[in-house]
Structures are given as C-alpha cells and as structure tokens.
Amino acid sequence: MMGIMNQQQQEPINKTAALEALSPFLNNPRRTIIQVEAFTTVVIMLLLLQLILGSFRRQSARPLVQGGTWVAYTLSFPAIAYTLGLMQSSPVKNVMYPIWAVSLLMAAGCTNAVKVYELGDNKQWKRGLFNVYQYAFYVTLISWLLFPYSLDMKKYFHQYFNRLALLKSPAVVISSLGLIVTVTALMGRELACVLVERGYFFSVGRRVAKFMKKPPAQTGPDPATDMMKGYKYPVHFVGFGKDGNVITIDQILRCEGRLLSSATDHSKRLKDTCMAFAGYQLLKQRYYGMALTEECLDETRDFLFKGLLQTEDDYERAFKIVEMELGFCHDHFFTKHAIIFELETAFFCLFLVRIVLIATVVSFVVKSTLSVKTISAIIEVHTKRTDDIITVLILGSILLIEILQAASYLASDWCKVSVICRYVTSSCYQHSAFIEKLISYLSRLAIFGYWKNSIGQYCTAYGSSPDLAGHKLQSAKRAIVRSLISCDGLPTNGEGSLQRNGVFGEFSWALQGQSHSEIMLIWNIASEYCHLSHYESELSEASENVKEAKFNRRVSHSLSRYCAYLMNSVPELLPGNFGDTKLAMDDVEDDFSRALESPSSAYEAIYELQDQEEGYTSIFMRGMQLGKQLEAMPDRAICWKILADFWAENILYIAPTDNVKGHLELLAKGGELLTHIWVLLTHAGVLKINREKDENTMPRRQPSEENV
Structure with missing residues (x-):
C-alpha cells in the first residue's frame, strides 16, 4: 500500500522533469539556433585553416603548420556530423538550416583543402564514401523544410521547367546545389583516394606499364641540340585509344610550335615540367610494386648523365626537375589535383555551376525570400x-575557398602539363598568338614551393642545429652530383672516394667490420673533431686553392650533420635496422655527454677523452682516432677534400631503398634531400645496393699507430 502511494507521489515529479527537459526548446528555442550557427561557423573556420596551413605542408615541417593542419583536418569531420545530426534531430527548425547543411556538405567533400593528412588515409575511402552518403542523406532531409509538405513534386518541377524559372525557387536551387556538391565530392575526394589505392588497376597506370614494356626505341640524347632524341617516356594519355593517343616527352621536346621550339628559359622550363611529369608517371610504378622496365638500361643512364647531367654545373636543373617530380607525387597522394587533371573539363564545369548556384543562394538570403513550407510538427524560429x-x-567564405582552390590548380604544374599537351596535339593552338600568350601567362604562375628547401642538422655532441639552406644547400647538391658523376657506376660506402683521393690504405680501417650506421657515426665524430679543431684557422695559409678548400669544408660539415640528423630523426629511411641505428646514436651521445661534463672547455674535453679508455672498441673512440689521423695531415685542404668526397658518396650510398612509402610520407612534412637523391638514382637505374656484401667482405681491424 505504501509502495503504491509512493509511486503516485512520484508521478508529478517525473512529468515535471520531462517538462524541464523540454524547456530549452519551448522557452528558449533560439539557443539551439545559436548552437547550430556556431558549429557551422567553426567548421568553415577549420576549412579556411586547412586551406591556409595545408597549402604550406609540403614546404614546411614546422609544428604550427603540421599540427594546425592535423587539428583542422581531424576536428572538421566529427563537427560536421554532429551539426548535421543536431539540425535533423532537434524539433527546433530555422529556414537557414538547408543552407547551412549544404555548406557543411561542401566542407566535408567538395571544398576540403586537404584530401588526406597521411598516406594511409587513402585506404579509408570506403569509410569516406559512407560518410558522404550519410551527409547527403541528412542534407536531403533538412532541405525538405523548403518544400510544401503535400505538394505533387512532379507537378511542382514541371511547373518551374515550363516557366524556365528554376533559379527563382530557393528549394530547387538549394537542392540542386546539394546534388552538385555530392557528385563533386564523390568525384573529387573519394575518387582521388581510390585512384591512389587502386592506381594499378586504373587505365592510366596500366597503360603506362604496358607502354614502357615495349622494346626501347631510344637512340640517346643529343647534347648539341639538348633534345632527348627518341626517348618515348609517356607524359599523358589522351582518350581511350592505344599508341596513337599517348603524348611522349620526345613529342613535346620536338614540337615545332613557337612556344616550345624557342631556346628561351621559359620554353626550357615548360619542357622540364613535362619531363618531370613523365618521371612522376614512372616513379608511381615503384609505389605500386611494379618492375621498372628502364632499370639497368644504358639508355636510362644516358638520359641522366648525358642528358640532364652533361656537366657538374647542370646540378641545379637536375634537382629542379626532381623537385617538380616530387611535387607531382605529393599532389597525387595528398591532394585532388591528380583526379582534376584526369577529369579537367567535368570539374571546371561543375565548378562554374557551383559558383552560379552559391551566388544565387546569397541573393535569396539578402532578399529574405526563404521561408519554411513544411507542416511537420516543428518549432520554427524566425x-x-x-x-x-x-x-x-x-557562403562568401566557401565561394572564396572555391575560387582559391581553382586558382591553385591553374597555377600548378598540373595545369602547365595539361595545356602543353593540348598545345602539342592541336595545330590551331600552335598557330594562335593569343593562345600562346595565354599559355605563356598561365605557365608563369607559381604560388607555392615544392619543399622546405633546407636540410636538417644534428650534432652528436650538442643536439639539433638550425637547418641549412641557401648557398650551403647548393654546395651540398653540387658535391653530390660531382660524386655521382665520379662514381661511374654504383656508389660505395666511401671506398671509392678514398681510392680516388689515393688514401684508401690509410683510412680503410674506418670502413670495415661494422654496420654502415656505425661507419657514419665514426666519420661524423671525425668531422666534428676536425671542424672544432683550432687548426681550422690555418686553412688559408696551408692551401693554395682557398676557395675550393672552403667549399669542401662547408660540404663536409653540412652533409655530416645532415646524415646525423637522418639517423636521429628518420632512421627508417637508412640501411639496416633503425632500432640499432638509434641505439648506436644513444651510445655516442652518452660518450659526448661524459666528455662535456669535464670542467675544462669542450675542445679540451674532447681531446682528453681518448686517454680515459683503453683500446678503440667504442664508436666514439674510433671516431676520435679517425679525427686525429685526419688532423695530422700536413695540408688541411686535403683533409677537407677527403671528408667532403666521403660524405657526398656516402649519401648516394644510403639513398637507394625499397621504403617507397617512407619517402612519400615525408613529402607532406617538408620533404627531405635524401628523397631527391633517391629519385635521382632511380632514374639512373640504381634501385638497390647490396650493402651486406660491403659489410661482410672486409674484416674489422684497428687503426695502426702509424695512421694515428
């Protein structure tokens, strides 16, 4: 009895609680509108942040750029899902809901500035496809607020088609915009991800592979005319035909149109851009695990050494082509430019339609012609x-983002290749001065760089150092190309450079009996020792060629610290087990820490440490002994030349790797010089080096007293 009375007493309390739960909607429905409005604004701000920071990802490794892009990219999708769900589930409705919903749909799949944040995100295309359909479903339900509830839709559309007044109906315009956005999202973001993950099965990827398997027709480059005579590397496939519809680098370089036949720097840049695109087409084969037909062919080596690197002074052009090639790779894996390139006409038609529809929706908002026409049970807030x-x-922000992204594509190398291919295949283009001027103007547009254009520096004694750029980076590139030309074959672990300098017998002990990571650490310690030595001041007096000696000192110092940076930051790109590399680095840093704990200066501490241990078993002590042996040379210029040549060949030796995904992941984090060298060697036919043979053929021995 008492239980029944208690239950009856509790009933009014439960009803009151229910009314209190509904009170935010009944008493203050405006609060829900403000919440939806705020979330929509935040999503658009995140989209703008993606556009700004995401555009600088490939040329900056700064935490602000990388971290900010990740935050904007990660938070935008749950925010979009939550806001669309809130608009659909809440009984509070507003006439702006359909516009905000379409804006969120555009932010999700159409105007998103970053296709994927990491390379592995391309595998999530099925989830992305489901999300697009989910968002489109929510937008469709929300858009019904603008349609009369009991209206015959066939009669409604027929009425507007007869009047040719579709653009006067807010419901039709907003629904059409949602449909166009959904189609663009599927074609852009999701199809671009499918293109990456199923690239081998797409017609372009298969056609490139089949085309390159044909018997080579190369006859070698002609240095006198700078024409890659007979090189049939594919640039672009037009239509769905076979051989007759492929545009090769040979066709572009031999085009007789005034735009390409002139010997101006502008013409050469256009040809180099197409050459980089052809290299990008071939480089994708490594990502998909396909054999490179041009591997180990003499024609492949001639293309690099007799075409691009005829002399050491051509290093800038060769590295610039590699930069453009990696720029294409970055856009293929991380942006929508590749799919836009393949479906260019369709994308720009949809772009123009979206611009018109967005402008029309803006006019509806300004004129206040929107109204809720459904008779469903809702709480309408005016x-x-x-x-x-x-x-x-x-809407203005979305319109701005649309225009900026279209301008970004028009200023990209993709657009340059597209217009050049049209120019080569169309005689009317070649005879039109206006079109040539237009193409010339478009080809001069450039907004963003290709990579961070600097190399990291790490000192085993003091930790990270400021990145090097400018003339120091250019000096390193020149030295690398000089070593590549001098190798005349596969790079060695330093043995070749020592033999060319005639000192292999004296320093061969520093290359023997250990992993290559340990060898690099030994030579890195020796380089630091020589750089810190007070004998450096005698350089100008001891050397006849001061300029060359300073060049070698700069190269040895920068490449030595760059290799230390690679061992510390990206050891997975180096030969051997990256865990062992990190352990070796830790051991060397511990030795340096003990040395620098001495109350004397850092210089004296390093000099005195050699007397604190017996033998030469540790990496640190072997590096110190090598440094003292180099320091004891009568001519400091020879010392710097030995170090510069060693490090230039060493970085060529460690670059070939099968870790293609590791290199491509770094393209969205500023890029690495090691990746550029990896690509350069790939086009030289050097895909891998048997480093185990180098490590196992020489027994380990200690430096002799005479050498020390």
Whole structure:
C-alpha cells in the first residue's frame, strides 16, 4: 500500500522533469539556433585553416603548420556530423538550416583543402564514401523544410521547367546545389583516394606499364641540340585509344610550335615540367610494386648523365626537375589535383555551376525570400539580421575557398602539363598568338614551393642545429652530383672516394667490420673533431686553392650533420635496422655527454677523452682516432677534400631503398634531400645496393699507430 502511494507521489515529479527537459526548446528555442550557427561557423573556420596551413605542408615541417593542419583536418569531420545530426534531430527548425547543411556538405567533400593528412588515409575511402552518403542523406532531409509538405513534386518541377524559372525557387536551387556538391565530392575526394589505392588497376597506370614494356626505341640524347632524341617516356594519355593517343616527352621536346621550339628559359622550363611529369608517371610504378622496365638500361643512364647531367654545373636543373617530380607525387597522394587533371573539363564545369548556384543562394538570403513550407510538427524560429549576416559570410567564405582552390590548380604544374599537351596535339593552338600568350601567362604562375628547401642538422655532441639552406644547400647538391658523376657506376660506402683521393690504405680501417650506421657515426665524430679543431684557422695559409678548400669544408660539415640528423630523426629511411641505428646514436651521445661534463672547455674535453679508455672498441673512440689521423695531415685542404668526397658518396650510398612509402610520407612534412637523391638514382637505374656484401667482405681491424 505504501509502495503504491509512493509511486503516485512520484508521478508529478517525473512529468515535471520531462517538462524541464523540454524547456530549452519551448522557452528558449533560439539557443539551439545559436548552437547550430556556431558549429557551422567553426567548421568553415577549420576549412579556411586547412586551406591556409595545408597549402604550406609540403614546404614546411614546422609544428604550427603540421599540427594546425592535423587539428583542422581531424576536428572538421566529427563537427560536421554532429551539426548535421543536431539540425535533423532537434524539433527546433530555422529556414537557414538547408543552407547551412549544404555548406557543411561542401566542407566535408567538395571544398576540403586537404584530401588526406597521411598516406594511409587513402585506404579509408570506403569509410569516406559512407560518410558522404550519410551527409547527403541528412542534407536531403533538412532541405525538405523548403518544400510544401503535400505538394505533387512532379507537378511542382514541371511547373518551374515550363516557366524556365528554376533559379527563382530557393528549394530547387538549394537542392540542386546539394546534388552538385555530392557528385563533386564523390568525384573529387573519394575518387582521388581510390585512384591512389587502386592506381594499378586504373587505365592510366596500366597503360603506362604496358607502354614502357615495349622494346626501347631510344637512340640517346643529343647534347648539341639538348633534345632527348627518341626517348618515348609517356607524359599523358589522351582518350581511350592505344599508341596513337599517348603524348611522349620526345613529342613535346620536338614540337615545332613557337612556344616550345624557342631556346628561351621559359620554353626550357615548360619542357622540364613535362619531363618531370613523365618521371612522376614512372616513379608511381615503384609505389605500386611494379618492375621498372628502364632499370639497368644504358639508355636510362644516358638520359641522366648525358642528358640532364652533361656537366657538374647542370646540378641545379637536375634537382629542379626532381623537385617538380616530387611535387607531382605529393599532389597525387595528398591532394585532388591528380583526379582534376584526369577529369579537367567535368570539374571546371561543375565548378562554374557551383559558383552560379552559391551566388544565387546569397541573393535569396539578402532578399529574405526563404521561408519554411513544411507542416511537420516543428518549432520554427524566425531568422534575425544576425543570421542573415552570418549566412552570407559562410557562403562568401566557401565561394572564396572555391575560387582559391581553382586558382591553385591553374597555377600548378598540373595545369602547365595539361595545356602543353593540348598545345602539342592541336595545330590551331600552335598557330594562335593569343593562345600562346595565354599559355605563356598561365605557365608563369607559381604560388607555392615544392619543399622546405633546407636540410636538417644534428650534432652528436650538442643536439639539433638550425637547418641549412641557401648557398650551403647548393654546395651540398653540387658535391653530390660531382660524386655521382665520379662514381661511374654504383656508389660505395666511401671506398671509392678514398681510392680516388689515393688514401684508401690509410683510412680503410674506418670502413670495415661494422654496420654502415656505425661507419657514419665514426666519420661524423671525425668531422666534428676536425671542424672544432683550432687548426681550422690555418686553412688559408696551408692551401693554395682557398676557395675550393672552403667549399669542401662547408660540404663536409653540412652533409655530416645532415646524415646525423637522418639517423636521429628518420632512421627508417637508412640501411639496416633503425632500432640499432638509434641505439648506436644513444651510445655516442652518452660518450659526448661524459666528455662535456669535464670542467675544462669542450675542445679540451674532447681531446682528453681518448686517454680515459683503453683500446678503440667504442664508436666514439674510433671516431676520435679517425679525427686525429685526419688532423695530422700536413695540408688541411686535403683533409677537407677527403671528408667532403666521403660524405657526398656516402649519401648516394644510403639513398637507394625499397621504403617507397617512407619517402612519400615525408613529402607532406617538408620533404627531405635524401628523397631527391633517391629519385635521382632511380632514374639512373640504381634501385638497390647490396650493402651486406660491403659489410661482410672486409674484416674489422684497428687503426695502426702509424695512421694515428
């Protein structure tokens, strides 16, 4: 009895609780509108942040750029899902809901500035496809607010088609915009991810592979005319035909149109851009695990050494082509440029339609012609002037993002290749001065760089150092190309450079009986020792060629610290087990820490440490002994030349690797010089080096007293 009375007493309390739960909607429905409005604005701000920071990813490794892009990319999708769900599930409705919903759909799949953040995100294309359908479903339900509930839709559309007044109907315009956005999202973001993950099965990837398997027709480059005579590397496939519809680098270089036949720097840049695109087409084969037909062919080596690197002074051009090639790779794996390139006409038609529809929706908002026409049980909240202003700003931001992304593509190398291919295959283009000027103007547009254009520096004694750029980076590139030309074959672990300098017998002990990571650490310690030595001041007196000696000192110092940076930051790109590399680095740093704990200066501490241990068993002590042996040479210029040549060949030796994904992941984090060298060697036919043979053929021995 008492239980029944208690239950009856509790019933009014439960009803009161239910009314209190509904009170935010009944008493203050405006709160829900403000919440939806705020979330929509935040999503658009995140989209702008993606556009700004994401555009600088490939040329900056700064935490602000990388971390900010990740935050904007990661938070935008759950925010979009939550906001669309809130608009659909809440009984509070506003006439701006359909516009905000379409804006969120555009942010999710159409105008998103970053296709994927990491290379592995391309594998999530099925999830992305599901999300697009989910968002489109929510937008469709929300858009029904603008349609009369009991209207015959066939009669409604027929009425507007007869009047040719579709653009006067807010419901039709907003629904059409949602449909166009959904189609563009599927073609852009999701199809671009499928293109990466199923690239081998797409017609372009298969056609490139089949085309390159044909018997080579190369006859070698002609240095006198700078024409890659007979090189049939594919640039672009037109239509769905076979051989007759492929544009090769040979066709572009031999085009007789005034735009390409002139010997101007502008013409050469256009040809180099197409050459880089042809290299990008071939480089994708390594990502998909396909055999490179041009591997180990004499024609392949001639293309690099007799075409691009005829002399050491051509290093800038060779590295510039590699930069453009890696730029294409970055855009293929991380942006939508590749799919836009393949479906260029369709994308720009959809772009123009979206611009017209967005502008029309803006006019509806400004004229206040929107109204809720459904008779469903809802709580309608009328708009205020603030809602109109915020909606116009949201649509204006999306319009701006659309235009900026279209301009980014028009200023990209993809557009340059596209117009050049059209120019080569169309005689009317070649005879039109206006079109040539237009192509010339487009080809001069450039907004962003290709990579961070600097190399990391790490000192085993003091930790990270400022990155090197400018003339120091150029000096390193020149030295690398000089060593590549001098190798005349596969690079060695340093043995070749020592033999060319005639000192292999004296320093061969520093290359024997250990992993290559240990060898690099030994030579790195020796380089630091020589750099810190007070004998450096005698360089100008001891050397006849001071300029060359300073060049070698700069190269040895920068490449030595760059290799230490690679061992510390990206050991997975280096030969051997990266865990062992990190352990060796830790051991050397511990030795340096003990040395620098001495109350004397850092210089004296390093000099005195050699007397604190017996023998030469540790990496640190072997590096110190090598440093003292180099320091004891009568001519400091020879010392710097030995070190510069060793490090230039060493970085060529460690670059070939099968870790293709590791290199491509770094393209979105500023890039690495090691990746550029990896590509350069790939086009020279050097894909791998048997480093185990180098480690196992020489027994380990200690430096003799005479050498020390």
